Amino acid sequence: MLRRMAAQLDKRGWRNRIHRARTGPAATSCSHLGFYEDDECFIRFRKSGRGPAIVFLCDGPATLEVYDGLIEQLAPQYTVVAFETPGNGFSVPKAGFRFDFVPCNDAVSRFLKEVAGEQAILAFSCGGAYAAVDIAVRHPELCSKLVIIQAPSWEEEARWKRSRDPHGLVSTPFVGQLLFPMMMKSRAPAWYDLSMAETPLVQTFCRCTQAAFDAGAAFALPTLFQNYLTGAQPPFGVADQPALAIWGLQDGSHASTDKQSSVSMAKSVVVKALEHVGHFPELEDPSGFCRLVEEFAA
Numbered sequence: 001m002l003r004r005m006a007a008q009l010d011k012r013g014w015r016n017r018i019h020r021a022r023t024g025p026a027a028t029s030c031s032h033l034g035f036y037e038d039d040e041c042f043i044r045f046r047k048s049g050r051g052p053a054i055v056f057l058c059d060g061p062a063t064l065e066v067y068d069g070l071i072e073q074l075a076p077q078y079t080v081v082a083f084e085t086p087g088n089g090f091s092v093p094k095a096g097f098r099f100d101f102v103p104c105n106d107a108v109s110r111f112l113k114e115v116a117g118e119q120a121i122l123a124f125s126c127g128g129a130y131a132a133v134d135i136a137v138r139h140p141e142l143c144s145k146l147v148i149i150q151a152p153s154w155e156e157e158a159r160w161k162r163s164r165d166p167h168g169l170v171s172t173p174f175v176g177q178l179l180f181p182m183m184m185k186s187r188a189p190a191w192y193d194l195s196m197a198e199t200p201l202v203q204t205f206c207r208c209t210q211a212a213f214d215a216g217a218a219f220a221l222p223t224l225f226q227n228y229l230t231g232a233q234p235p236f237g238v239a240d241q242p243a244l245a246i247w248g249l250q251d252g253s254h255a256s257t258d259k260q261s262s263v264s265m266a267k268s269v270v271v272k273a274l275e276h277v278g279h280f281p282e283l284e285d286p287s288g289f290c291r292l293v294e295e296f297a298a
Contacts, residue, residue: 002174003173003227004098004227005173005174006173006174006176006177006222006223006226007177007223007226007227009174009177009178009223010087010099010177010218010220010223011093011094014042014092014093014094014095017092017216017218018037018042018092020215020216021035021042021044021091021092021216022035024215024216025211025215026089026090026212026216026217029064029211029215030046030064030065030068031046031048031068032046032047032048032071033045033046033064034046034047034115036083036111036114036115038107038110039094039096040086040093040094040096040097040098040107041086041092041093041094042086042091042092042094043083043084043085043111044064044083044084044090044091045064045081045082045083045084045111045115046064046071046080046081046082046083047079047080047081048071048075048079048080049071049074049075049076049077049078049080050075050076050077050078051077051079052078052079052119052121052144052297053078053079053116053117053119053120053121054074054079054081054120054123054147055082055083055112055116055120055123055124056070056080056082056083056123056124056282057082057083057085057108057123057124057125057131057132058082058084058085058088058089059125059126059128059150059280060084060085060088060089060219060220060221061088061184061191061209061212061213061217061219062208062209062280063084063089063090063208063212063217064082064083064084064089065208065211065212066204066208067283069283069286070082070282070283070286070289070290072286073287073289073290074286074290074293077294078121079116081115081116081120083111085104085108085128086104086107087099087218087220087224088217088218088219088220089217089218089219090215090216090217090218092218093220098227099220099223099224099226099227099228101130101134101227101228101230101234102134102234102235104131104227104228105134105135108131108135109135109139109142112135112142113139113142116142118141118142119142119143120142120144121143121144121145121146121147121293121297122135122143122145122146122147123146123147123149123282123293124148124149124151125148125149125150125151125280125282126149126150126151126279127151127224127228127229129149129150129151129265130151130154130157130234132146132148133146133148133237133238133239133265133266134234134236136239136240136241136266137237137238137239137240138236140240140241143239143241144241145242145243145296145297146239146241146242146243146265147243147244147246147296148244148246148265148269149245149246149281149282150246150248150251150254150280150281151245151265152257152258152259152261152262153261153262153265154233154234154264155233155261156257156258156261157229158229158231160253160254160257161225161229163253164253165225170222170225171222171225171226172226173226176221176222176223176226177222177223180221180222184219185210185213188206188210189202191253192205192206192209194252194253195251195253195254195278195279195280196277196279196280196284197248197250197276197278198250199284201283201284205280238264238266239265239267240266240267241266242266242269243262243265243268243270244270244292244293245259245262245263245269245270245271245272246274246281246282246292247259247262247271247272247273247274247281248274248277248278248280248281248284249273249274249275249276249277250276250277250278251279252278253279254279259271259273270296272292274289274292
């Protein structure tokens with residue numbers, strides 16, 4: 001109950017935030033932007049290209065503005081969809097939205113059905129990968145294949161979460177929601193420095209994230225830690241769809257993570273690694289990432 005009460009802080013002013021997203025800089029900051037809205041949430045997305053759909057969940061605090069290179073690589077062969085989840089970037093949870101595992105994934109399922117259609121390749125990263133597996137199990141018509149990016153087993157992810165929040169402040173209801181917004185702007189560059197390879201792209205990510213925060217973007221990490229990535233494994237099963245797990249090995253936050261544990265998420269999983277990239281392999285090396293996806297999809 002306390003976790004849900006604290007989550008209400010991420011829904012404050014939701015009408016004004018939606019209006020600002022539709023009319024402010026977030027509506028024109030990159031190409032092929034669209035907006036999905038239902039009774040529970042408002043989702044900002046990009047959609048471009050032709051062919052079978054491949055869908056990317058934007059891993060905060062990064063926003064859709066850093067997806068140009070990936071879309072350019074994939075759009076000739078795929079309909080590329082990238083979206084920000086409610087509470088992250090410029091996607092907004094409404095008053096009735098719940099951040100718990102199943103209700104949150106149900107909201108994503110509705111979005112997928114409307115925007116991507118059936119039999120899409122779901123290429124979700126980090127904590128979002130578990131949403132892709134859950135959707136693949138409960139709504140198999142929406143998913144033909146899985147690309148699991150930088151996500152281990154649930155147990156390993158729980159260990160990763162503890163390493164990111166060693167004192168439990170972010171995971172404490174109300175404390176996390178009140179402290180984290182004051183820390184976001186300083187923590188974002190430190191996160192990119194830790195998790196990405198040492199390339200000029202780090203500075204690009206920092207600039208884009210700073211501009212997004214200045215324009216009203218959100219990053220509801222405390223609420224996600226408290227309601228979605230909880231300690232107990234939620235009741236999602238093992239996907240029947242074939243899966244490709246991709247790891248960037250320069251991700252300092254996952255230095256001690258058991259990468260092979262990704263095989264627990266589907267009945268057939270191929271694990272691949274890119275040596276020279278970090279937490280965002282699809283964005284740090286779009287061509288290398290796309291080569292792995294094309295081999296897998298073929």
